[in-house]
Amino acid sequence: MLHQRLILVIEDNPGDIRLMKEALRDTQLNVALQIAMDGEQALKYLRQEPPYEDGRRPSLIFLDLNLPRGTSKDVLRHIKGDESLRSIPVAVLTSSDAERDIREAYELHANCYLRKPVDLDSFIGTIRSALTFWMSVACIPSD
Numbered sequence: 001m002l003h004q005r006l007i008l009v010i011e012d013n014p015g016d017i018r019l020m021k022e023a024l025r026d027t028q029l030n031v032a033l034q035i036a037m038d039g040e041q042a043l044k045y046l047r048q049e050p051p052y053e054d055g056r057r058p059s060l061i062f063l064d065l066n067l068p069r070g071t072s073k074d075v076l077r078h079i080k081g082d083e084s085l086r087s088i089p090v091a092v093l094t095s096s097d098a099e100r101d102i103r104e105a106y107e108l109h110a111n112c113y114l115r116k117p118v119d120l121d122s123f124i125g126t127i128r129s130a131l132t133f134w135m136s137v138a139c140i141p142s143d
Contacts, residue, residue: 008058023127065094
């Protein structure tokens with residue numbers, strides 16, 4: 001059996017975190033979630049700073065575009081600017097459909113830009129589709 005892959009979810013909305021967990025339930029994917037509630041916590045996790053010294057490298061990052069304490073764009077800039085982290089796929093997940101946000105996310109080397117659907121079934125479907133693509137279809141570097 002393959003080892004369990006880790007998904008880092010950088011999201012401050014408890015409702016969206018609950019939906020992410022729901023989207024993972026009943027899938028055949030062997031993944032676990034690590035939650036970071038803000039950009040500062042996410043960077044500490046990725047750098048394995050206290051209290052995350054034993055944190056595993058994520059196989060995929062879902063990044064909310066509107067985070068407190070360290071903007072999402074700064075987090076994305078840091079990940080893609082760090083040689084040891086840049087190969088981790090980052091899926092920006094946001095309610096924004098502003099062309100400026102989409103363009104800037106890709107200019108900062110996001111791997112995809114996903115809009116958060118407003119209804120429950122569509123949200124779960126979007127997350128499951130993204131997870132299936134990144135964990136089962138795309139070839140990504142191993143942890």
